[in-house]
Amino acid sequence: MEVFWDQTLRFFSFGDPIVRVAVAGCLLLGLACGLMGSFIMVRRLSLFGDTLSHAVLPGVAMGFIWNLSKDPVAILIGAVLAGYLGVMLVRWLTATTRLKEDAAMGMVLAGFYGLGVCLLTFVQRQAVGDMAGLDKMLFGQASALTGTDIQVLAVVSGVALALVAVFYKEFLVISFNETFARVSGIPVRWFNGLFFLLLSFAIVASLQAVGVVLVSAMLITPAATAYMLTDRMHRLIGLACVFGMLAGLIGCYLSFLGAGLPTGPFIVLVSSLGFIAAWFFSPRYGWVLEKLRRISRRRRMALENTLASIYRFREGEGHAETVALSLLGLSRHRNESLEEVESRLKRLQAEGFAKLVPSPRTAALEHCQVVLTAKGARRARTLIRNHRLWELYLNRAADYADDHVHDDAELMEHYLSEGLVDRLDQRLDYPRVDPHGRTIPSKEEARQ
Amino acid sequence: MSARLEIPAFDWLRVVVEPWALYPETTIWIVLMGWLVSLVCGAVGLFLILRRMAMTGDAISHSVLPGLVLAFLWTASRATLPMMLGALIAGVLSVILIEWIHRSSRVKPDAAMGIVFSLFFAVGVILVTAYADHIDLDADCVLYGEIAYVPLEPMWALAGIELGPAPVMRMAMVGLIVAGLGFLFFKELITTSFDPVLAASLGLSPKAFHYGLMIVLSVVIVSSFEAVGAILVVAMLIFPGATALLLTHRLRLALALLPMIAALHSLLGYHLAVWFDVTVAGSMAVAAGGLLAIAWAVYCIWARVARSSH
Numbered sequence: 001m002e003v004f005w006d007q008t009l010r011f012f013s014f015g016d017p018i019v020r021v022a023v024a025g026c027l028l029l030g031l032a033c034g035l036m037g038s039f040i041m042v043r044r045l046s047l048f049g050d051t052l053s054h055a056v057l058p059g060v061a062m063g064f065i066w067n068l069s070k071d072p073v074a075i076l077i078g079a080v081l082a083g084y085l086g087v088m089l090v091r092w093l094t095a096t097t098r099l100k101e102d103a104a105m106g107m108v109l110a111g112f113y114g115l116g117v118c119l120l121t122f123v124q125r126q127a128v129g130d131m132a133g134l135d136k137m138l139f140g141q142a143s144a145l146t147g148t149d150i151q152v153l154a155v156v157s158g159v160a161l162a163l164v165a166v167f168y169k170e171f172l173v174i175s176f177n178e179t180f181a182r183v184s185g186i187p188v189r190w191f192n193g194l195f196f197l198l199l200s201f202a203i204v205a206s207l208q209a210v211g212v213v214l215v216s217a218m219l220i221t222p223a224a225t226a227y228m229l230t231d232r233m234h235r236l237i238g239l240a241c242v243f244g245m246l247a248g249l250i251g252c253y254l255s256f257l258g259a260g261l262p263t264g265p266f267i268v269l270v271s272s273l274g275f276i277a278a279w280f281f282s283p284r285y286g287w288v289l290e291k292l293r294r295i296s297r298r299r300r301m302a303l304e305n306t307l308a309s310i311y312r313f314r315e316g317e318g319h320a321e322t323v324a325l326s327l328l329g330l331s332r333h334r335n336e337s338l339e340e341v342e343s344r345l346k347r348l349q350a351e352g353f354a355k356l357v358p359s360p361r362t363a364a365l366e367h368c369q370v371v372l373t374a375k376g377a378r379r380a381r382t383l384i385r386n387h388r389l390w391e392l393y394l395n396r397a398a399d400y401a402d403d404h405v406h407d408d409a410e411l412m413e414h415y416l417s418e419g420l421v422d423r424l425d426q427r428l429d430y431p432r433v434d435p436h437g438r439t440i441p442s443k444e445e446a447r448q
Numbered sequence: 449m450s451a452r453l454e455i456p457a458f459d460w461l462r463v464v465v466e467p468w469a470l471y472p473e474t475t476i477w478i479v480l481m482g483w484l485v486s487l488v489c490g491a492v493g494l495f496l497i498l499r500r501m502a503m504t505g506d507a508i509s510h511s512v513l514p515g516l517v518l519a520f521l522w523t524a525s526r527a528t529l530p531m532m533l534g535a536l537i538a539g540v541l542s543v544i545l546i547e548w549i550h551r552s553s554r555v556k557p558d559a560a561m562g563i564v565f566s567l568f569f570a571v572g573v574i575l576v577t578a579y580a581d582h583i584d585l586d587a588d589c590v591l592y593g594e595i596a597y598v599p600l601e602p603m604w605a606l607a608g609i610e611l612g613p614a615p616v617m618r619m620a621m622v623g624l625i626v627a628g629l630g631f632l633f634f635k636e637l638i639t640t641s642f643d644p645v646l647a648a649s650l651g652l653s654p655k656a657f658h659y660g661l662m663i664v665l666s667v668v669i670v671s672s673f674e675a676v677g678a679i680l681v682v683a684m685l686i687f688p689g690a691t692a693l694l695l696t697h698r699l700r701l702a703l704a705l706l707p708m709i710a711a712l713h714s715l716l717g718y719h720l721a722v723w724f725d726v727t728v729a730g731s732m733a734v735a736a737g738g739l740l741a742i743a744w745a746v747y748c749i750w751a752r753v754a755r756s757s758h
Contacts, residue, residue, distance in 0.1 A: 046556070102502040107740060111737035113683075213510075262573065279552075
């Protein structure tokens with residue numbers, strides 16, 4: 001435990017130069033990947049990112065072979081060239097043959113990767129040059145980053161950020177509607193070229209810390225997390241960058257705790273956990289909240305249907321307030337079990353829509369009298385008004401047969417807003433009778 | 449440590465003759481294993497290509513890793529059955545998770561795939577490195593396998609007759625099972641691949657065949673794992689089928705071409721590896737890429753000839 005706190009303190013005080021470099025690297029790569037990943041995700045090129053990240057490997061190896069040292073600039077150039085060749089190959093393959101994009105991407109991914117692995121083992125077995133750190137390209141080790149790497153990373157992220165900021169509008173239009181962009185005179189080809197160049201930059205810059213295999217996750221996962229939270233592109237980019245950087249920082253810390261463990265998988269693990277949290281609990285699109293909302297909607301509809309039933313029962317008896325309606329009577333009227341009706345009424349009572357008055361003659365629950373409060377009666381009249389106006393509207397304006405309108409109105413009565421119902425009322429010239437000959441409560445009656 | 453990198457000269461004797469003459473046992477098993485991996489993966493991959501699910505092969509090949517490692521840690525042995533089961537569960541679980549994410553959220557299927565397989569793979573790599581002392585599966589092996597170690601595995605013997613190294617025999621058995629299943633369900637497989645609506649109307653369940661294919665895929669991937677690793681198995685899945693489909697329009701003919709293509713992958717790959725002293729799995733992928741390039745050129749020339757003759 002003591003060791004844990006010691007290490008934590010050592011990490012977060014950033015006193016250790018290795019830690020400082022590693023953290024700076026992880027933050028920068030989070031930024032670059034979040035930025036490019038947002039565009040990749042909205043353009044549905046996620047698997048393209050995966051392909052590209054594997055395709056750069058032979059370029060990395062060639063960059064190393066060029067002057068037999070881990071020179072970041074040579075590696076960057078080699079990797080960008082290899083990535084570009086991979087992208088072009090996918091295009092050519094799909095354009096000239098019957099093979100589809102997924103097969104072409106899979107082949108470029110695996111073929112290039114195989115070549116890269118061959119070159120790496122070739123260099124390794126010949127034992128030439130300073131191999132230190134090259135094998136870390138596969139799974140990523142942030143502590144193997146050097147000062148030069150950080151400079152390259154900083155320049156790459158800075159350039160990417162600046163270019164995206166300057167050409168934000170162009171990138172946005174191309175991402176969402178390429179045809180429109182072309183029509184508006186934006187040089188789409190150039191911008192696509194630039195886009196893939198920046199993407200390769202981001203991937204290469206992240207290789208050292210995350211590794212070839214998992215770079216694509218750094219592109220996709222933070223962006224997908226942000227996508228669960230917002231609809232606006234600039235917010236998406238901002239959030240994706242923040243999530244990327246956070247994942248970088250925490251992942252770097254975790255791998256620092258378990259000394260020698262690769263950084264990449266931890267960064268990916270952290271960002272995946274972030275995605276799962278957003279997937280479940282995003283306020284707007286979260287899975288759990290969506291489920292809860294659906295449940296509460298269903299419950300509200302059931303309660304409202306019960307209210308409307310009580311109104312209809314009384315209406316059948318000539319609206320006499322003196323008409324006694326017992327729980328048993330309501331359960332027969334609604335064709336539901338006594339328990340169901342009872343639990344609904346308990347809830348209606350809790351929300352102040354209805355009251356259960358014990359019968360003077362017997363203590364049995366089923367003989368309790370159902371009484372609507374003023375609030376409940378208002379709500380019931382509004383629902384009935386919605387229902388019958390909608391029926392009439394369907395019947396008159398949409399030519400529905402009068403025996404076909406009920407089911408639709410039964411659903412719509414819960415969703416119609418007050419303003420819309422007033423417009424319907426006006427449109428239908430303030431009718432008093434619905435297609436089945438029953439009275440439609442007027443606006444004033446509904447409000448009483 | 450020399451300062452220069454030397455590209456070895458091509459020496460016919462050293463590259464082609466010596467492996468067969470000096471250590472025939474090793475060479476035969478390596479080449480046979482390569483052929484089997486390429487053939488079996490290629491046959492399954494052909495259907496993946498037709499169903500436009502090539503990238504699913506990539507996803508599953510990454511996702512099986514944690515299942516493999518957990519099964520390995522659990523049983524503390526490299527027994528085949530638990531490893532297969534673990535990988536199978538992980539593979540199918542990832543497919544279900546991908547479906548669930550893209551059904552229940554606004555994330556698109558391609559992004560869902562990217563998220564899920566990288567998460568699974570990351571967990572697998574963490575497990576491998578954290579328990580590195582207990583596992584003789586090291587991280588490099590996960591990435592590019594080592595087919596060259598195949599002949600060193602214990603031999604399988606039946607009634608006193610030594611059949612061959614365990615991985616090769618395992619792969620052969622998986623191959624036989626895949627062939628048997630393919631033979632039994634050929635029509636159904638074609639119908640569900642090309643026209644799922646028709647298949648459903650005929651009373652076949654495209655969903656059942658989808659998951660069946662995923663299960664077979666997981667099994668095939670696991671048995672190829674130790675030979676070619678997680679990523680290069682993708683090469684073995686897609687290249688043979690794609691090469692065959694460039695050469696012919698007919699599915700049966702494409703299937704018939706697979707053994708030849710697989711043999712070329714294995715032989716060329718092995719000799720390339722001997723020549724440059726590199727990993728066999730990587731050079732098999734390179735050979736497969738080269739072969740595809742040739743098939744592509746043939747396809748383009750053929751298309752041009754056909755066009756000009758009209």
